[in-house]
Amino acid sequence: MKRYAIYRRVSTEDQGKSGLGLEAQNRDIKLFLENFSEEPFEVIGEFEEHLSGKQDDRPMLAEALEIVRKTGAELLVAKLDRLSRKVSFIAALMDDPKVRLRVASMPQADPFQFHLYAALAEQERKFISARTKAALAEAKAKGKKLGGLRPKTEARNKAIQANAKARADKVAKTVQPLRAQGASLREIAEALNTSGVATARGGKWQASQVKRVLERLENAN
Structure with missing residues (x-):
């Protein structure tokens, strides 16, 4: 029987309370299990975290990985960035012989494709960050007031x-x-x-x- 440990993550406490991010992840995971998973299957654990994907020290992810390593179950996430936004972190997990990863939104992807997708996503985030900083610097040079909450x-x-x-x-x-x-x-x-x-x-x-x-x-x- 195929077994899964499901891991969900939202970046902030507010996202977790709203349920918006979690609802989307629940939807993707349900679609995967109903349409792409081998049958029969069993969900042996579900773990939810409200922390940034930039943080490597995540207690719920650690628990999920512990179960995966002990039971041979697959770690199932809705999207790759829910696992981490760092290529190095994802690469290290894929190098672990006791960890098998499945991504609901990429049901047929293999480890090489996971690595490639993570690398491209990281490049895109760096470019967006640089573009945002440039835009803020330009606005500041024009005398616009920046920062502060309404x-x-x-x-x-x-x-x-x-x-x-x-x-x-x-x-x-x-x-x-x-x-x-x-x-x-x-x-x-x-x-x-x-x-x-x-x-x-x-x-x-x-x-x-x-x-x-x-x-x-x-x-x-």
Whole structure:
């Protein structure tokens, strides 16, 4: 039986809360499983991360890779840039004999094509960055004011942060003692789900969400 460990990633906390980025990834993964996967198949783990693809140190990806290496399952992502935006990182994974990668939006691609696509995407991002810097420098030379958030955007961001802090405070008496006792992020998530505590969107807790709550509580102290 074909087995998969699914990994999803959004770059910011706001993207994760909106569900827009995750919905698109869920759609692509579903299309792959229904139309391109060998059958029968089994999803043995699902992992979600709210971190930049520039960061190599990602706890949920590490867990997904650990399961892949132990079980022989394939790591399934919606798009290659959800795994990483760095060619070196993707190349290192493809060199790992215990890691097999599948990309939903590129169902027939082989490792060479993954490497080539990642290299071209990295070149494009560098060009876009250079073009943006040039445009900003030109605008500054013409006396245009740059930077700063609009008042409405700033107020909305503050409200989002305040709501997130309030939700973290509600579960603090559960997550902090469990963490102090040595419970893993996944164990804490299971405890919250067993207790009937829902997430902000009314769903089930995942380890990545517990991690953000603990970080928010720690930063508030």
